Amino acid sequence: MLSYVRLLIIFTLLTALSTTTAFAETPLETQQQPEDLPRIIELFETQRDHVVSVQTEMAAPMGGFSPFFRNDGEPVRGQGSGFIVDENGLTITNWHVVSGAQSIQVTMADGSAHPARLIGADPTTDIALIQIDAPNRLASVRLGRSQDIQPGQWVVAIGSPFGLEHSVTVGVLSATGRQIGVGAYDNFLQTDASINPGNSGGPLFNLDGEVVGVNTAIIRNGRGIGFAVPVDTVTEILPQLRDRGHVVRGFLGAGVQDMSPDLAETYGLEPRDGVLLRSVEQNGPAQRAGLRAGDIITQIAGTRTEESSDLLNTVARISPGDSVRVTYRRDSEERQTEVTVTERPDPDRREIERTRERARNFDPDRLGVVLLPMSRTLAGRVGSPPGVGVYVDRIEAGSPASGVLQQGDVLLQIGEVEINDPSQVPRVLREQPRERPIRILIRRGGEPHFVAIRFAGE
Numbered sequence: 001m002l003s004y005v006r007l008l009i010i011f012t013l014l015t016a017l018s019t020t021t022a023f024a025e026t027p028l029e030t031q032q033q034p035e036d037l038p039r040i041i042e043l044f045e046t047q048r049d050h051v052v053s054v055q056t057e058m059a060a061p062m063g064g065f066s067p068f069f070r071n072d073g074e075p076v077r078g079q080g081s082g083f084i085v086d087e088n089g090l091t092i093t094n095w096h097v098v099s100g101a102q103s104i105q106v107t108m109a110d111g112s113a114h115p116a117r118l119i120g121a122d123p124t125t126d127i128a129l130i131q132i133d134a135p136n137r138l139a140s141v142r143l144g145r146s147q148d149i150q151p152g153q154w155v156v157a158i159g160s161p162f163g164l165e166h167s168v169t170v171g172v173l174s175a176t177g178r179q180i181g182v183g184a185y186d187n188f189l190q191t192d193a194s195i196n197p198g199n200s201g202g203p204l205f206n207l208d209g210e211v212v213g214v215n216t217a218i219i220r221n222g223r224g225i226g227f228a229v230p231v232d233t234v235t236e237i238l239p240q241l242r243d244r245g246h247v248v249r250g251f252l253g254a255g256v257q258d259m260s261p262d263l264a265e266t267y268g269l270e271p272r273d274g275v276l277l278r279s280v281e282q283n284g285p286a287q288r289a290g291l292r293a294g295d296i297i298t299q300i301a302g303t304r305t306e307e308s309s310d311l312l313n314t315v316a317r318i319s320p321g322d323s324v325r326v327t328y329r330r331d332s333e334e335r336q337t338e339v340t341v342t343e344r345p346d347p348d349r350r351e352i353e354r355t356r357e358r359a360r361n362f363d364p365d366r367l368g369v370v371l372l373p374m375s376r377t378l379a380g381r382v383g384s385p386p387g388v389g390v391y392v393d394r395i396e397a398g399s400p401a402s403g404v405l406q407q408g409d410v411l412l413q414i415g416e417v418e419i420n421d422p423s424q425v426p427r428v429l430r431e432q433p434r435e436r437p438i439r440i441l442i443r444r445g446g447e448p449h450f451v452a453i454r455f456a457g458e
Contacts, residue, residue, distance in 0.1 A: 052108055053107040053160040053166070054081060055106070056097065075402050080094060080199075087138055087140055090129060090131055091132055093128050100351070118130055125229055125247075153172060153206065157191070157195055159215060160198045176230075184312055185309075189228040192226070204228045213229060252315045252339065254284065255279035257308060268332060276296050277295045280292055285339050288340070289338060291326070299327040300324060320343035323338050367400060367453070374386055374389050382446075389420065392405050411440065412442060414432065414439075415431075434455060
């Protein structure tokens with residue numbers, strides 16, 4: 001006879017099994033769906049046309065060894081995402097996606113590709129503005145307000161993780177105001193919507209289809225943790241990026257820090273009673289106003305400064321040359337002074353200009369390769385007869401040949417003309433009709449191979 005305990009276990013298992021079976025047999029259409037279930041499919045279908053994949057190319061360094069770049073004669077290629085903010089093709093992406101690029105190209109949701117150029121960038125917030133060269137007006141996103149979104153709300157990321165264009169991931173906003181140690185103006189949205197390499201520069205949407213952030217950073221080895229620049233930051237700097245190409249910020253000329261409970265106690269204060277000046281630059285705005293290390297700023301331009309981010313962001317918004325009132329504490333006494341703010345030094349501005357010039361100065365009518373005569377040494381390297389064809393030694397980033405020819409190819413024929421000397425190539429190219437791509441015969445890996453190259457403007 002079975003014991004009472006064994007009978008009870010059998011009864012419990014049978015009850016659970018019958019409950020599971022009953023649920024499985026319930027018609028799908030009668031099962032209740034949560035009222036707040038995100039309508040992700042609809043959001044993706046309406047917003048995907050506003051999101052682009054960003055491809056970049058830059059030249060590998062000449063000579064020497066670099067652990068960060070290829071050095072085999074091939075351009076270094078990068079991948080990111082972006083979103084259109086203006087019908088004329090103005091597009092937001094990350095600065096680290098386009099920094100140093102000699103060529104920028106975007107791919108739309110319909111698969112069409114268009115060249116783009118850098119308009120402006122702000123390395124401090126890792127935001128860049130590019131202009132898509134498209135023949136038609138482009139549909140743009142709606143920018144929301146990141147200050148209105150709260151932790152726990154659904155968010156949707158659209159981008160090109162690992163080069164997989166127009167992928168969508170879903171999660172919640174995990175936190176706001178995150179400081180992850182990447183700059184003076186750290187203020188990130190944290191989300192568990194999957195963000196991977198290639199998502200950089202792509203939009204983070206709320207469920208109303210409004211952009212609330214720019215996907216920017218991940219924690220290495222941290223699963224399910226991604227960070228986005230708040231869209232309020234983008235909205236604030238966008239006019240300067242469009243009109244100036246860079247962002248101008250106010251500068252106090254002082255190092256600041258938050259106070260720990262113990263440090264605040266040494267001043268007889270609470271930690272959020274002000275921001276401590278840890279250093280003051282020689283002949284800087286703060287020193288000229290009489291401030292010195294150890295002063296505690298409690299208010300600037302009418303804004304309370306409870307944390308160092310409050311002080312830095314307030315000063316950044318002040319136009320250089322403007323004077324503002326500063327309230328501070330020294331020797332347990334509250335004091336006031338007037339500070340004339342200067343422009344914050346921007347060591348990255350030269351790199352922004354260099355990136356803009358690289359793309360502007362490239363001649364799209366050249367093939368964009370470095371060709372060498374087929375010497376016996378090169379012929380032996382690639383298994384080709386000496387004097388037959390020319391050796392492709394290097395490809396310029398952003399050139400018509402980039403992505404088509406490879407370092408080590410042997411160029412045998414352009415159109416119907418056999419090529420045996422590099423000096424032939426410019427003349428033969430000029431003779432080819434430009435209304436269609438040019439067919440080229442090469443030898444690659446010891447085998448003949450046909451490719452086609454299309455020049456810009458065709």
